[in-house]
Structures are given as C-alpha cells and as structure tokens.
Amino acid sequence: MALRRIAPEQVQLGMYIQGFDGSWLDHPFWRTRFVLDKERDLIRVHESAVDAVIIDDALGIAPEPPPAIQREPSAWQSPARPAAPAWRPAAAPAAAQPQSFASSYARAGRVFGKSKRVISAVYSDVRLGKAIKTEKLMPMVDEITSSIDENPRAFISIAQLKSGHEYTYMHSVAVCALMINLARELRFSEAAVRDAGMAGLLHDIGKALMPVEILDKPGELTEEEFEIMKTHPMRGHELLAKSSGVSHNALEVCLRHHERFDGQGYPDGLEGDRLSLFARMSALCDVYDAVTSERAYKRPWTPTESVARMREWTGHFDPEMFEIFIRSVGIYPIGALVRLKSGRVAIVTGENREDPTRPPLASVPDALHPESERLDSAVEEIVCMESAEGLSLEGWESQRTKLIRRFRS
Ligand SMILES: [Fe+2]
Ligand SMILES: [Fe+2]
Known part of the structure; x- marks a missing residue:
C-alpha cells in the first residue's frame, strides 16, 4: 500500500480513492474507497470543499509530478495590489506561495462551484420567505477574494465560461468576482473590497421574487414581462433593507445597478454624480458579465467584442470607470x-x-x-x-x- 495525500485538483481518473481530509459533509460521495473511473465523479472531486484526498498508488494510478511553479505576469499582480488580507481563510493556500496557473485555475473552479451552491440556497430561502443572513455569506466572499488575489485571471476566466444552466446564480458569483477585481484596481481598502464583493453577490437578489416562468424563460422577454422584471431592483432593495448586516453600499448596488450614467436607466433615472461610486461600478460589472455569457437566445460576445460594443453605448457608463474596468479584466478568458x-x-x-x-x-x-x-x-x-x-x-x-x-x- 502506498498512501498519498494530494490536493483535490491533482486527482485524475484511474486513481484509487482511500479517503478524504475534512468533514464528510464537504465531500460528495457516500463511500470513500473506490477507483475513480467516471468523468462526472472527477468533476465532483475537483469541485468539492475537502482539503485533501488520500489515494493509494498501489491500487490505482499515481499523481503526475507537480507542475513547475511560475509567477503570473507582473501586470496582474501590480504593486498596487495590496498584500494578502488578514482575513484569508486558514484553509486557503498562503498568498506568499506562488501557485502554478493550473493549480490556481483548479482552485478557482472549486471556489466557483461551491459559491454557486451557496448562493442558490440563498435564493431558495428568499423564495420561501426566509431572511438573508449575510454573515453566513461573508466567508464565501473572502474565499472568492482570496482566489482572485492568488490569480485574478484564473477566477475571472472560470466565471466567464459559465453556460446557460443556473445562470442567475453563476451571474451573481461572477458579478461578485468582477466587483472585487475592480475594487482592487481602484485600490479600495480591505473592508471596501469585501463590501464590493458582497454587493455584487446580492445585486440581483430581487430576481428570487420574480415569477419563475419569466426568470427562466428561454427566449427574449415580451414588453409586459420586461416591465415585471424591471421591478427586481426595488424588490431586492426592500428585501435587503429588512435583512440583517446589509451595508449601505450593498443596498445601493441592489437598487441602482440598472441606472445609467446619462439618466436613462431604471428605477429612478438618476444620472452622473448622483449615482454612487458603487452603483457606477456595478452597472459595468453587471452588463459585462451578461453580454459575455451564453444564454439560450444569444451566443456569448467575445470579451474584445463586448468591450468594443460597450464603448459605443454612449452615456450608459461612467467613461472614467469604463477605462479602469477594461484594465481590470483580461480580454479572452483563459480556457475559452x-x-x-x-x-x-x-x-x-x-x-x-x-x-x-x-x-x-x-x-x-x-x-x-x-x-x-x-x-x-x-x-x-x-x-x-x-x-x-x-x-x-x-x-x-x-x-x-x-x-x-x-x-x-
Ligand atoms: Fe439586475
Ligand atoms: Fe445582474
């Protein structure tokens, strides 16, 4: 028997799984000892929240040697980026240790998968009339921030590659990530970065109160349906205002993410400086994620195409913020x-x-x-x-x- 403890992202088909490190609640299998021979089980391991997987080399294949450590190009870890935050979760790899892109990418995939499950549970609670407990969401925002700090390209690439299934939840996680990344570019304090992430995560929570047949409609909405959907910022704002621990900025983003810089947006047609910094940030992150995503009725625009078209929408976005945003995202996501x-x-x-x-x-x-x-x-x-x-x-x-x-x- 040759037992080895490896990271979940190192697990490959053909390995013999002997056990998992961490709570059984964090791994997706009812049994532990088995040969991993199914693609879908491999994805479940990669997306699981366990700290490590114990494999037996004698009964299955051995892991590949670890990939060479390499730093990401310096522009993505510019000196402007602050050092690792003090609240980084203990289980996350230390930021001081440079990770290979492949391992950052695999970790980002796991964090994204876990976040999607958590936010979908929040939406279910809201539909059942339960209150939102933001303190339970904060560790997730911290984990996303930590993954972005490790390698922003990895997390943002994963977030951009989502498919049509469970769009609303993945969009919430993606907007959370884009807000964190933009907040880092704007050199926000740690507290403000967290605030931006939480605001992104909750910005569309009003959609949980929209009729499911409109929300999940595979085609484009009729005018009447669109009018109903346009109430989601107000409905979300009302909901968050009644919940505990929601910051002023998160409330603002929820209510204002569909406002436009030229005053042509909704719900109130506020313009220019009457829109808060967070509101102007969220308008960009929200639209960018929507247009780069695949939906049943449209192909995803390429990042280059999105940037070019969004630039043509004169008046929609704060022009200064637009340039900063473009700098904060890459163009083609790695893995696309x-x-x-x-x-x-x-x-x-x-x-x-x-x-x-x-x-x-x-x-x-x-x-x-x-x-x-x-x-x-x-x-x-x-x-x-x-x-x-x-x-x-x-x-x-x-x-x-x-x-x-x-x-x-
Ligand atoms: Fe929205
Ligand atoms: Fe949105």
Missing part, C-alpha cells in the same frame, strides 16, 4: 473555446499582453486532427467564442484543465 477562421476550434491557453486579441492557442482535437497542438496565434484569426455544450464536447471540463496545464507557456 474559440472558432478560428480556418474552421478549427481552439482553446485559449494564456494571454498576449501586446495584442490581447491574439492570445496563445492550442487546437482542440477533432476527427481530422486527433492530437492537440500549439497554434501560431500570429497567423490564426479568432472568429467567435464557442461553448463546450454547443459543440457537444464530452468530458470537456477535465480536458480543459489538462490542455491548459500542457500548453500554458
């Missing part, structure tokens, strides 16, 4: 699937600081080219973003991490 002019599908494996529209790419295997290979991004041209579901790529989630690990330069 893109269609090339040649017709092939590729995965984005890194970023190109000189020309963000031409990121490093690797081909996704297809019938004609069964082996994945690094592509010349100076030659290949990206036409649009694709989704794994749209392409029916089986087992894509674990494949994605492997390709990033293999081709990340």
